[in-house]
Amino acid sequence: MKRRRPIVAIDGPVGSGKSTVARELARELEFTHISTGAMYRAVAVAARDAGISDDAPDVEARLSSLLAAIDLRLDGDRVILGGRDISGKISTPEISDRASKLSALAVVRARMRELQRAAGRDGGIVMEGRDIGTVIFPDAEFKFFLDADAAVRAQRRFAQLGVRGGTDTREQVLADLQARDRRDRQRQLAPLKRADDAIAIDSTHLGVAQVVTRMRECVERARPGAKGLKPK
Numbered sequence: 001m002k003r004r005r006p007i008v009a010i011d012g013p014v015g016s017g018k019s020t021v022a023r024e025l026a027r028e029l030e031f032t033h034i035s036t037g038a039m040y041r042a043v044a045v046a047a048r049d050a051g052i053s054d055d056a057p058d059v060e061a062r063l064s065s066l067l068a069a070i071d072l073r074l075d076g077d078r079v080i081l082g083g084r085d086i087s088g089k090i091s092t093p094e095i096s097d098r099a100s101k102l103s104a105l106a107v108v109r110a111r112m113r114e115l116q117r118a119a120g121r122d123g124g125i126v127m128e129g130r131d132i133g134t135v136i137f138p139d140a141e142f143k144f145f146l147d148a149d150a151a152v153r154a155q156r157r158f159a160q161l162g163v164r165g166g167t168d169t170r171e172q173v174l175a176d177l178q179a180r181d182r183r184d185r186q187r188q189l190a191p192l193k194r195a196d197d198a199i200a201i202d203s204t205h206l207g208v209a210q211v212v213t214r215m216r217e218c219v220e221r222a223r224p225g226a227k228g229l230k231p232k
Contacts, residue, residue: 016146071083148204150181
């Protein structure tokens with residue numbers, strides 16, 4: 001498929017730095033940043049507010065109705081659900097864990113796949129998540145898989161939650177992260193994995209600026225010195 005501007009797909013586990021890196025890379029490329037994780041967390045907020053338990057026997061039927069009518073959009077770093085800015089409500093451990101569980105359900109993934117593909121149809125985006133290069137945009141012009149040692153990812157997550165007033169211990173954060181890793185990698189639908197043609201970057205010993213520079217250089221190498229960037 002020929003697009004006017006390319007798509008940059010960044011996949012990786014929790015705590016690998018995807019969101020921070022994707023946001024900065026999009027800024028430098030003058031692309032739009034789309035966080036699919038934020039979209040799933042918004043669904044978790046919507047489900048919670050609607051009183052839908054993720055282990056209810058009729059969860060998929062109830063979610064189907066909710067998702068059919070969901071009014072969800074991203075405005076920069078703001079997440080707008082039903083006209084409300086819920087950006088400050090989507091990063092708690094409870095919502096993150098609920099989002100991880102709901103993302104394993106076929107009805108949720110199908111609806112999110114529609115919304116994500118629509119958001120990136122014209123290209124010119126940096127989209128990050130767990131199945132962008134494998135499922136959402138397997139034809140993305142540029143694919144990266146960002147990872148890091150689990151202990152380092154847990155420390156980053158612990159520091160992030162601390163800034164937001166979280167009370168979990170470092171050990172609890174690591175245990176939750178490892179549980180999410182297993183769930184994301186072992187689920188039947190769109191498991192977390194590196195696309196065959198994705199460039200792997202280990203951020204264990206790299207700062208955000210270093211990772212962004214590596215990615216930007218890979219993208220710009222397609223057409224040195226050009227802003228529009230040449231799709232493959």
